[in-house]
Amino acid sequence: xxxxxxxxxLAATPPYExxxxxxxxxxxxxxxxTGEKLPVVRALAADLxxxxxxxxxxxxxxxxxxxxxxxxxxGTIVQAPPAPAGPALQQAATTFVRDAxxxxxxxxxxxxxxxxxxxxxx
Amino acid sequence: MFAxxxxxxxxxxxxxxxxxAVVVGTVLVTSSRPDVSLSSEVAGARRxxxxxxxxxxxxAVATPFFVLAAFGASYALxxxxxxxxxxxxxxxxxxxxxxxxxxxxxxxxxxxxxGASRTALLQDRSMRTLLDSGWVxxxxxxxxxxxxxxxxxxxxxxxxxxxxxxxxGATSAxxxxxxxxxxxxxxxxxxxxxxxxxxxxxxxxxxxxxRADAETDDLLRRASVARVGRLVLASALVTLGADLxxxxxxxxxxxxxxxxxTVAASVTLAGPLLLLLGLVALALPAPRxxxxxxxxxxxxxxxxx
Numbered sequence: 001x002x003x004x005x006x007x008x009x010l011a012a013t014p015p016y017e018x019x020x021x022x023x024x025x026x027x028x029x030x031x032x033x034t035g036e037k038l039p040v041v042r043a044l045a046a047d048l049x050x051x052x053x054x055x056x057x058x059x060x061x062x063x064x065x066x067x068x069x070x071x072x073x074x075g076t077i078v079q080a081p082p083a084p085a086g087p088a089l090q091q092a093a094t095t096f097v098r099d100a101x102x103x104x105x106x107x108x109x110x111x112x113x114x115x116x117x118x119x120x121x122x
Numbered sequence: 123m124f125a126x127x128x129x130x131x132x133x134x135x136x137x138x139x140x141x142x143a144v145v146v147g148t149v150l151v152t153s154s155r156p157d158v159s160l161s162s163e164v165a166g167a168r169r170x171x172x173x174x175x176x177x178x179x180x181x182a183v184a185t186p187f188f189v190l191a192a193f194g195a196s197y198a199l200x201x202x203x204x205x206x207x208x209x210x211x212x213x214x215x216x217x218x219x220x221x222x223x224x225x226x227x228x229x230x231x232x233x234x235x236x237g238a239s240r241t242a243l244l245q246d247r248s249m250r251t252l253l254d255s256g257w258v259x260x261x262x263x264x265x266x267x268x269x270x271x272x273x274x275x276x277x278x279x280x281x282x283x284x285x286x287x288x289x290x291g292a293t294s295a296x297x298x299x300x301x302x303x304x305x306x307x308x309x310x311x312x313x314x315x316x317x318x319x320x321x322x323x324x325x326x327x328x329x330x331x332x333r334a335d336a337e338t339d340d341l342l343r344r345a346s347v348a349r350v351g352r353l354v355l356a357s358a359l360v361t362l363g364a365d366l367x368x369x370x371x372x373x374x375x376x377x378x379x380x381x382x383x384t385v386a387a388s389v390t391l392a393g394p395l396l397l398l399l400g401l402v403a404l405a406l407p408a409p410r411x412x413x414x415x416x417x418x419x420x421x422x423x424x425x426x427x
Contacts (some may be wrong), residue, residue: 002336006241026244037246046329047242050234075246 003031009049011108015050019058027067027078028085029093036077038068132208138367156262160411163332167233167342168411173348174228175408182221182353184406186213211303214364214400215310218357222317225350229324235332239367243336244379255344257351260403261318265311265357268362272308275299284369286376295375299365307361314354321350341409348408 003024007015026032041059045052052069061075062068070076085093100110158167193209250278278284279300286293297303299325325346370390377383 002243002245004241006239008239010238023244032244039242039244039246040248042248042327044242044244046327047235049329050240050242095327 005048007050015048016054016057016061017043019044019048019055020061022064023058023062026066027062028081029090032078034080035077037074038078040075161333162340163233164334164338164411167331167334170228170231170233171342171346171349174225175345177226178221178224178349178353179404181224182217182357183218185220187215189216196402205241210296211299211361211364212306212310214357214360215307218314218353219310219317221353222314222350225319225346225353226321226324229321229328229346232328233331234329237332241332241382242330243339245325245336247340249322252322252326252347255347255351257348257355261351261355261358264358264362265315268311268358269308271362271365272299272304275302275365276301276304279304279369283375284372286382293376293378293420295372297368297371298372303365307365311361314357318350318354322347331421338411341411345408345410351404352406352408356400356404357394359403361402362394363395363397365393366390366396369393 003026005019005026007018009015011018013021023032032038038059039047041052041055045055048055059068059070063070063076065084066081067081068076069079097110100113101107103114189209190213235287244344275298279298279302280294281300282298282302283294283300284298299307325343326342328343331342366389370386370388370393373386373389377386
């Protein structure tokens with residue numbers, strides 16, 4: 001597992017949500033596979049220079065979403081997503097993001113576009 | 123008598139240490155990788171680690187001499203009052219202990235990520251992965267051998283001497299690493315081990331170096347563990363070597379002939395060799411970043427977005 005997450009401390013999105021959404025994204029795209037172990041809370045918090053509560057909350061949210069499970073003495077393990085995105089859907093997402101970036105949209109704007117579409121579709 | 127032994131010990135320690143330090147220093151300087159080829163964060167982290175490591179080695183070497191100077195000068199006076207000679211026997215381990223304190227402070231003050239944008243690799247790391255290294259294995263073996271030797275010395279010895287009871291009388295000789303020396307040395311060894319574990323734990327928990335790839339960060343952590351292992355290994359070997367040397371001399375006096383005399387003579391010879399090995403271990407460099415590695419540009423681009 002060599003994927004990374006990046007925090008923007010100046011962004012409006014809370015740091016825990018940035019951690020949660022990026023790890024969730026990596027799990028859903030298969031960058032982090034089922035059964036892999038996430039870093040311990042203290043280590044990831046130290047690497048990001050944030051409070052341990054920030055990462056702990058992100059992990060709790062991921063667990064509530066069914067993406068990870070935390071076991072005592074084992075750590076936080078990635079679970080299979082409840083509704084896995086198939087290869088075709090992943091390809092469509094990749095194509096969409098690429099097209100949006102080519103159109104000059106920033107990543108936040110791409111996410112806003114998806115959120116807008118979700119709202120439109122109810 | 124002690125002045126001569128202390129001079130002998132100083133020569134045993136100082137001369138090989140200076141020779142090895144000069145050789146290793148020359149190799150390091152000629153093969154050193156300039157900071158300019160590293161990102162500023164990696165270079166800063168490396169400077170922090172190297173500075174802390176050098177300082178820890180310096181205090182680990184200097185402390186025994188301070189102990190020798192403080193207690194050794196008045197050894198004869200102290201012996202005449204029946205005071206134990208334990209502080210000097212624990213000097214190498216005391217040096218390692220102080221050096222480990224410096225390393226622990228270095229780990230706890232490791233550069234933390236700053237700035238608005240922060241990146242972390244999602245990699246699981248633990249003490250267990252860090253302990254899987256040659257330095258740690260060598261240290262464990264050396265500490266185990268030293269512990270066994272100290273226990274044997276304690277069982278065979280008679281406090282701070284060894285006594286050979288014969289039909290015609292008894293011969294006693296010292297200093298010998300009986301419980302009088304072995305017990306405080308075992309306590310110091312245990313303290314050093316505890317501090318070493320704390321250091322490795324701090325190394326595993328410290329923040330990753332900003333803009334360093336997984337390989338570089340892992341190498342910096344392994345180098346820190348090597349510095350910890352180096353201190354414990356060197357102090358264990360030096361203590362063991364000194365104990366075998368002086369214990370062997372005492373045993374030769376107590377057993378002037380026969381098989382035990384041969385064993386004692388062999389042990390006496392093994393002592394300086396182990397002591398020299400300990401000094402060599404202290405001078406060996408920790409794992410270093412390869413001379414040709416990632417440039418700052420490629421380091422940055424190798425990070426996933």
